[in-house]
Amino acid sequence: MNIGKTNTLKISEHNSSGLILVDENGEKAFLPKIFASESSLIGDEMEVFVYQDDDKLKATTEKANAEVGEFAVMTCVQSLPSGAFMDWGIIKDLFVPYKQQKSKIVEGKRYLVYVYVDEILGLITGTTKFKRNPQYENLPFKKGDKVNLILMGESELGWNVVINKEYIGLIYASDVYKKLYPLSEELGYIKTIREDGKIDVSLQPEGYENIDEFQKIILEKLQQNYGLLYVSDKSDPEEIKQELQMSKKNFKKAIGGLYKDKKIEIFEDKIRLI
Numbered sequence: 001m002n003i004g005k006t007n008t009l010k011i012s013e014h015n016s017s018g019l020i021l022v023d024e025n026g027e028k029a030f031l032p033k034i035f036a037s038e039s040s041l042i043g044d045e046m047e048v049f050v051y052q053d054d055d056k057l058k059a060t061t062e063k064a065n066a067e068v069g070e071f072a073v074m075t076c077v078q079s080l081p082s083g084a085f086m087d088w089g090i091i092k093d094l095f096v097p098y099k100q101q102k103s104k105i106v107e108g109k110r111y112l113v114y115v116y117v118d119e120i121l122g123l124i125t126g127t128t129k130f131k132r133n134p135q136y137e138n139l140p141f142k143k144g145d146k147v148n149l150i151l152m153g154e155s156e157l158g159w160n161v162v163i164n165k166e167y168i169g170l171i172y173a174s175d176v177y178k179k180l181y182p183l184s185e186e187l188g189y190i191k192t193i194r195e196d197g198k199i200d201v202s203l204q205p206e207g208y209e210n211i212d213e214f215q216k217i218i219l220e221k222l223q224q225n226y227g228l229l230y231v232s233d234k235s236d237p238e239e240i241k242q243e244l245q246m247s248k249k250n251f252k253k254a255i256g257g258l259y260k261d262k263k264i265e266i267f268e269d270k271i272r273l274i
Contacts, residue, residue: 002068005050005068009045019031071114071150074126075110081098083098086105096127100125102129110183139193154180159173188201232269232271
């Protein structure tokens with residue numbers, strides 16, 4: 001039984017309170033009646049999330065915000081001297097002990113939380129303390145992969161981010177072309193996996209094979225501005241960044257393609273839709 005994760009279990013018993021589910025080793029978890037279907041039969045398989053409650057294993061068909069080994073943004077529902085209870089997305093809240101809080105968690109506020117199993121107590125636990133830019137091995141990414149990001153916070157180098165809920169990476173300040181906010185979500189692209197196992201991420205795809213996305217942004221912006229934009233290949237990179245949220249390099253590639261396709265005209269200080 002993988003606690004804190006989604007398991008596929010078989011129904012072994014019915015009772016007035018719910019269902020008893022078992023894994024292939026015979027370990028049991030209880031599914032309360034509110035999550036059980038009346039049509040469920042002994043031997044049927046169910047996909048459920050397994051958690052601990054009063055030293056017993058329970059199951060739910062609800063989806064947790066984060067499983068063990070994952071990060072998620074959670075809201076504090078109760079803060080006590082001993083720790084804080086976070087909305088986990090399921091019937092049971094996730095406990096973050098006081099010693100696992102980077103700063104005191106305040107009720108009603110949102111925090112980035114990592115879910116793990118405490119090695120001493122064997123309990124599913126949350127923490128807001130985690131390593132910045134850790135080193136990884138055997139990463140399931142390659143350069144250019146599109147990924148989901150949670151923005152952790154700004155640093156001297158740029159923005160620390162969570163990648164696909166499991167890995168910590170970095171967006172360098174030079175690759176930031178729009179206003180970013182902590183705990184918000186963005187789409188990103190794997191830029192570099194370094195020899196030391198650290199991950200660099202970009203908010204925009206790289207290379208000519210992705211130039212269509214930039215061309216689409218430029219065309220949409222032109223249409224919104226009556227076919228005229230006061231930026232060109234002579235413009236300052238900061239102007240292009242403010243106007244289109246892209247680098248000058250990608251902008252030049254994109255307008256070059258649009259010009260070749262006779263979709264725009266390029267002037268000294270502007271571009272115009274044909």
